[in-house]
Amino acid sequence: MNSARSWIVWGVGAIAYMVAILHRSSLGVAGPAAAERFEVQATLLSTLGAVQVGVYAAMQIPVGVLVDRYGPRVLIASGAAVMVGGQTMVALAEELPLAIAGRILLGIGDAATFISVIRLQSGWFRGPIVAQMSQWTATTGQLGQLLSVVPFAWLLHQVGWTLSFGSLAIVGAVALVLVLLIVFDAPKGGAPATGSIDVPVGWWPRLRSAMRQPGTRLGFWTHFSLLGSTNVFLLLWGYPMLVEGLGYERGQAAGLMAIVVGTGMVVGPIVGIATARFPLRRSTLVLAIVGLVVATWTTVLVWPGHPPTWLVIVLVVVLGIAGPGSTVGFDFARTFNPLRVLGSANGVVNIGGFMASFALMPAIGIILDAVHAARAAGGEAVGVYDWEGFRIALASQLVVLAIGLVMIVRTRRITRSRMREEGIEVGPVWTAIARWMRRRGR
Numbered sequence: 257m258n259s260a261r262s263w264i265v266w267g268v269g270a271i272a273y274m275v276a277i278l279h280r281s282s283l284g285v286a287g288p289a290a291a292e293r294f295e296v297q298a299t300l301l302s303t304l305g306a307v308q309v310g311v312y313a314a315m316q317i318p319v320g321v322l323v324d325r326y327g328p329r330v331l332i333a334s335g336a337a338v339m340v341g342g343q344t345m346v347a348l349a350e351e352l353p354l355a356i357a358g359r360i361l362l363g364i365g366d367a368a369t370f371i372s373v374i375r376l377q378s379g380w381f382r383g384p385i386v387a388q389m390s391q392w393t394a395t396t397g398q399l400g401q402l403l404s405v406v407p408f409a410w411l412l413h414q415v416g417w418t419l420s421f422g423s424l425a426i427v428g429a430v431a432l433v434l435v436l437l438i439v440f441d442a443p444k445g446g447a448p449a450t451g452s453i454d455v456p457v458g459w460w461p462r463l464r465s466a467m468r469q470p471g472t473r474l475g476f477w478t479h480f481s482l483l484g485s486t487n488v489f490l491l492l493w494g495y496p497m498l499v500e501g502l503g504y505e506r507g508q509a510a511g512l513m514a515i516v517v518g519t520g521m522v523v524g525p526i527v528g529i530a531t532a533r534f535p536l537r538r539s540t541l542v543l544a545i546v547g548l549v550v551a552t553w554t555t556v557l558v559w560p561g562h563p564p565t566w567l568v569i570v571l572v573v574v575l576g577i578a579g580p581g582s583t584v585g586f587d588f589a590r591t592f593n594p595l596r597v598l599g600s601a602n603g604v605v606n607i608g609g610f611m612a613s614f615a616l617m618p619a620i621g622i623i624l625d626a627v628h629a630a631r632a633a634g635g636e637a638v639g640v641y642d643w644e645g646f647r648i649a650l651a652s653q654l655v656v657l658a659i660g661l662v663m664i665v666r667t668r669r670i671t672r673s674r675m676r677e678e679g680i681e682v683g684p685v686w687t688a689i690a691r692w693m694r695r696r697g698r
């Protein structure tokens with residue numbers, strides 16, 4: 257446990273996740289190229305992004321249950337193999353249906369990766385470091401996002417669709433080989449935390465036990481509230497919003513998207529340390545970040561005319577902070593569930609953000625097309641990706657954020673009352689701050 261080998265095994269798992277994110281986010285910078293290649297409008301283009309995210313969300317329960325049954329190695333390797341197939345199909349697709357089929361496979365493979373790597377951590381690490389590992393995994397994975405925003409976007413521009421997406425398939429195959437060679441569920445002689453240990457307990461009781469736990473539901477709503485906006489921005493609508501809605505150069509837009517990722521990579525470890533140090537204040541941190549996202553999007557959307565660049569930078573920084581905020585959801589799952597149902601609990605949490613993204617991605621496309629059609633009918637000569645269209649379409653995120661906020665407050669109340677029954681009283685945050693200051697003053 258916590259040995260050099262633990263770090264190597266985890267590192268390869270994290271690389272597999274990084275490559276999964278590279279596959280996932282490649283479409284985000286290829287939006288205009290996809291629209292041109294498949295000759296589709298905003299609504300259909302959003303289908304291409306949403307399909308993968310929807311499949312990802314739908315696969316979380318089965319994958320969570322399978323991780324508890326077969327362990328992370330099998331799931332990470334199978335996921336990587338399925339993604340190689342999916343990306344090859346996308347690379348070769350001349351028509352939308354084949355590209356959609358490829359994105360479905362990418363969604364299935366991707367779905368198996370993150371929660372398996374999170375589960376892998378508990379096989380190789382013990383002690384306080386475990387509380388921070390999910391943030392380290394998420395942070396490493398974000399490199400995949402950076403790779404898609406900078407080198408992949410460049411490659412796509414240079415060599416075109418087939419060769420650039422084909423290269424991603426080759427990168428995926430390399431990751432698969434690494435996983436097969438290096439990733440194992442736990443050190444020899446370590447506790448068999450998956451598989452045979454709970455054969456007598458079926459998948460349904462395991463899943464039900466995870467879902468009944470209010471801490472799992474708090475994790476779900478945390479993930480739901482904080483991942484949706486960041487995913488929608490990074491995976492599909494951020495690039496067209498910046499380039500076509502606000503008139504930034506492609507390179508500038510890539511830079512702004514890289515700020516989202518870079519911020520997440522800096523803030524992730526800080527959030528990890530904070531949640532490990534103050535576990536009883538995790539939900540307060542989550543609520544503060546949700547408030548920040550709501551306030552920032554509202555300001556951007558009501559700003560008269562185009563929002564100024566400083567405000568766009570604030571937006572991308574806040575979206576970067578929201579990513580690590582969503583990862584706190586897995587820490588709720590970890591601390592409120594026994595190890596034998598952790599895969600299922602993580603699966604439940606991970607549905608949240610992807611369900612929100614799945615709802616928002618097509619909703620934004622549909623609203624953009626509807627606004628454009630209405631304005632064209634009124635005689636205005638504007639493009640689909642005009643800022644005024646985006647202003648209305650992106651406001652749909654506020655509905656999702658409002659639902660998330662209400663549900664976090666509700667599930668936190670239930671979780672805390674359950675903790676009170678177990679003798680753990682969580683007082684208001686200001687009393688804790690006052691106590692902490694008194695102690696420091698002494």
Ligand SMILES: NCCCC[C@H](N)C(=O)NCC(=O)O
Pocket residue numbers: 366370371394397483486487490520579580582583584606609
């Ligand atoms: N772009 C922000 C990503 C943050 C990681 C996130 N908390 C998460 O849930 N990741 C799951 C995944 O599969 O990426």
